[in-house]
Amino acid sequence: MPHPSPAPGPAAAGEAARLPEGVETWLFDMDNTLYPASADLFAQIDRRMEAYVARLLGLGRAEARAVQKRYFHEHGTTLRGLMLSHGVAPRDFLDFVHDIDLSVLAPDPELARALGRLPGRRIVFTNSDRPYAERVLTRLGIRDRIDAIFGIEAMDYHPKPDPRAYAVLCARYGIAPARALFVEDTAHNLRPAKALGMTTVWVNNGSERGSHGACPSFIDLEIADLSGWLAELTR
Numbered sequence: 659m660p661h662p663s664p665a666p667g668p669a670a671a672g673e674a675a676r677l678p679e680g681v682e683t684w685l686f687d688m689d690n691t692l693y694p695a696s697a698d699l700f701a702q703i704d705r706r707m708e709a710y711v712a713r714l715l716g717l718g719r720a721e722a723r724a725v726q727k728r729y730f731h732e733h734g735t736t737l738r739g740l741m742l743s744h745g746v747a748p749r750d751f752l753d754f755v756h757d758i759d760l761s762v763l764a765p766d767p768e769l770a771r772a773l774g775r776l777p778g779r780r781i782v783f784t785n786s787d788r789p790y791a792e793r794v795l796t797r798l799g800i801r802d803r804i805d806a807i808f809g810i811e812a813m814d815y816h817p818k819p820d821p822r823a824y825a826v827l828c829a830r831y832g833i834a835p836a837r838a839l840f841v842e843d844t845a846h847n848l849r850p851a852k853a854l855g856m857t858t859v860w861v862n863n864g865s866e867r868g869s870h871g872a873c874p875s876f877i878d879l880e881i882a883d884l885s886g887w888l889a890e891l892t893r
Contacts, residue, residue: 663780677777677891678857684776685856686804687842688784688791689820690865691884693763693798695843700866702758710754714744722878731867734817736787741815748787748815758788765799773803778889781806783827783840785817806831818847824854840886845872852876861888 686692689699704726712722729739740746775782780803785792788809795801812830813823835854841866842848848858852875859879862869870876881887 664782670815671696675771678839681836681839681857682778682837683831683839684780684832685783685833685838685840685842685851686780686884687840687847687861688782688794689786690843690868691841691861692769692782692800693766693794694883695863695865695868697762699758699760699762699794704753706755706758710751711736711740714740714746719764734820735810737810738815738817748811750788752787752810756787756793760793763794766885767799768889769885770800770803772885772892773800775892776888777865779805779831779833781827783808784822785810785813787811788826816844818844819850821853828854840884843868845869846875849873849876852878868869882892 673862679746691698703789707720707726708722711717711726715722715725717725719835726736729736729743732738735744737748737751739747739750741748747767749848782791782795782804784807786809788811789809791807791809795807799823806828808819808830810828813820813826816822818824827833835851835856839857839859840848840851841861842851843861843863845862848860855877858876859866859881859883860877861884862872862880863882
C-alpha cells in the first residue's frame with residue numbers, strides 16, 4: 659500500500675483537496691484543532707491553572723501565571739512541570755483546571771459528517787485528559803465519530819512532543835506510522851510524528867505558540883480550518 663501523499667505546503671486558494679491514499683489511521687489533536695481557536699477555551703483553562711498554581715505556591719496572580727507559562731514552555735504542559743517540581747497529583751490538577759464552561763462550543767455537523775466518511779480509524783491524541791476530551795467531543799457532536807481517545811493519562815503524563823507518547827500510542831493501537839495521518843495545531847508536536855513516518859497536517863489557526871518551531875521539513879500540509887478541509891476531502 660503506498661504511503662499517504664497529500665499535497666505539500668499550504669493549501670492553495672481554489673485548489674481541490676485530495677483524499678490521501680493509504681491512510682488507515684487518522685490521528686487528531688483536540689484543543690484548537692477539532693474546534694476553532696477562536697472559541698478560546700484555553701483562556702478559561704489558563705485562569706483555572708493560574709488559580710491552581712497561586713493556591714499551591716501561595717503566589718499572586720501575575721507570579722502564578724509566570725510559573726504556569728514557564729512550566730508549559732519547558733515541559734509541554736503545566737501539569738508536567740508541577741508534577742516534577744512540586745509532586746502534584748495529576749487527577750487533582752486536571753479535574754480543577756478542566757472545570758470550565760463549554761457552552762462557547764457549538765456542535766459541528768459538517769465536521770461530524772466528514773469524520774464519518776473517512777476511511778479507517780479515527781483517534782484523538784491529546785495532551786488533555788480523557789474525561790475532558792469526552793465532554794468536548796460530546797459538545798461538538800462528534801463523540802460517536804471517534805474510535806478511541808488517547809489522553810495524557812495514557813501517555814503516563816509524558817506529553818506531546820515527547821517521543822514516548824507517540825511510541826506508546828502506536829504500540830497500543832497497532833498503528834503503522836507510514837499509514838497514519840496526524841492533524842495538530844501546535845506545529846512542533848508534528849516533528850516526532852514525521853520522524854516515525856506519519857503524514858503530518860498543521861492547522862495554522864493562530865493558537866497560542868501554534869507556529870513555534872514550524873518547519874517544512876516535518877509538515878506535509880498546512881491548512882487553516884479542519885472542518886472545511888475534511889469536508890473537501892470527503893465530498
